[in-house]
Amino acid sequence: MSKNIQSIRGMHDVLPSESFKWQYLESALFAQMKRYNYHEIRMPIVESTALFSRSIGEVTDIVEKEMYTFEDRNGDSLTLRPEGTASCVRAGVQSGILHNQLQRLWYMGPMFRHERPQKGRYRQFHQIGVETFGMANAEIDAELILMTAALWESLGLTGVRLEINSLGSNEARNNYKEILIAYFEKHKEQLDEDSQRRLYSNPLRILDTKNPDLKEVVDNAPKLSEYLDDESRIHFEKLKNILDRAGIDYVVNANLVRGLDYYCKTVFEWITDKLGAQGTICAGGRYDGLVQQLGGKDTPAAGYAIGLERLLSLLDEDGLIPDPETPDIYCVMLGEAAEIEGMVLADQLRKENADLIIISNCMGGSLKSQLKKADKSGAKVAVILGEDEISKSEVIIKYLRQKQEQQLVSVNELNTFLKNI
Ligand code: ATP
Ligand code: MG
Secondary structure: OOOOOOOOOOOOOOOHHHHHHHHHHHHHHHHHHHHOOOEEOOOOOEEEHHHHHHHHOOOOHHHHHHOEEEEOOOOOEEEEOOOOHHHHHHHHHHHOOOOOOOEEEEEEEEEEOOOOOEOOEOOEEEEEEEEEEOOOOHHHHHHHHHHHHHHHHHHOOOOEEEEEEEOOOHHHHHHHHHHHHHHHHHOHHHOOHHHHHHOOOOOHHHHOOOOHHHHHHHHOOOOHHHHOOHHHHHHHHHHHHHHHHHOOOOEEOOOOOOOOOOOEEEEEEEEEOOOOOOOEEEEEEEOOOHHHHOOOOOOOEEEEEEEHHHHHHHHHHOOOOOOOOOOOEEEEEOOHHHHHHHHHHHHHHHHHOOOOOEEEOOOOOOHHHHHHHHHHHOOOEEEEEOHHHHHHOEEEEEEOOOOOOOEEEEHHHHHHHHHOO
16 A cells, blocks of 8 residues: 655644634735735745845855745756745736835745755744834834734733834945955854855855854844944934834844844844744844846835744734634534525525525434534534425524524525524
8 A cells, every 4th residue: 555645744734623823824914014004015935046046145055055946847957945035026027016116015925945854934824014114214113013023912912022223224244244254254163064064155144043052142243233334324224213212112133133144234023932942923124235136127025024934823822812703503404305405595694694694404304313413513503494394485494512502594684693693
């Protein structure tokens, strides 16, 4: 016997016992996007490999070791998207919707990274991403942060903290890179293999290391904030002013550099301590150079992405997800004539009342066995139809969740009756 085929490691089914939680979260997210007038964009899941290597950066975790890259039948190198920003910019440039326009966009869907699977880290995971184009001021950075804060509040989440930092202009960051390289060169023997390799190509990433052995050397490194250009400094001050005024708590984390090359000026992360090491549930920032780098006109941009698995498990652990809706009616049908009439009646009821959730029995059986299924389904009432009831144009209503005598209701009055159960 051959072994059953299993799903791919780190890629999961969402079963019905979980999917209602996703739907709850998704509708909260959609509502939030609407209130801030952000519009959905849907991009393909597969893109040219060059899109990601060029935008995310060659010397990053994602491009160095996490991408699902394969050769198409015509020899082109394709990649399952590891994140959405690059695709969104590509789509925006290609369609022309970024040119001289203001855009507030969002997308949601699966992302793919070949990482070691563990809690909060999967090979197929899901993000909702938000990208804004054409706005260079700190206000839009603040809007992005305020809207995530409002989202946590609407979901009832507490205990997520905000870390922010400014990476400065590209020029300031390049100057700082030289200073950082000089510093780390002096402490080369303390660096791990990854950091030594990145020393010249991407020294900022060393600041972002998750290796605790590097904590001291990283903590003592010169701080980017001391080398910021004036424009970035003023931009960052304004952002902080808005956050202060709005009562949003934050800490400035000088080592927050984010793992992708395209960021400049503002970067931020929302972090929780409740999920262990995988504590970042939302990350974002400004990426003014990327649109031009991918062939568009010079366009300021800023955005963020929320890791939905992490957000969902946080909501779940805190008991913040409402129970799924239970069905209202289980339609019990006894005998062929009732089976035919019952199917038509159930359909009619659904048309007349869009809010009702109705299950039709669809599998014969005795009254007892049908009622057992009705009970198990969680329905509030069973609507019972037999030969007798059909001939009198009536149904029997049996209450399944409350102590109340069953009663006869005429088919004509059934819809009105069911509105009040
Ligand atoms: P991390 O530091 O945890 O690896 P990252 O910096 O690689 O995160 P981003 O590329 O900024 O993550 O993605 C934004 C968010 O997407 C993360 O904050 C996280 O919530 C989520 N995320 C990233 N990678 C994964 C993954 N492999 N599995 C589940 N969620 C993920
Ligand atoms: Mg990562």
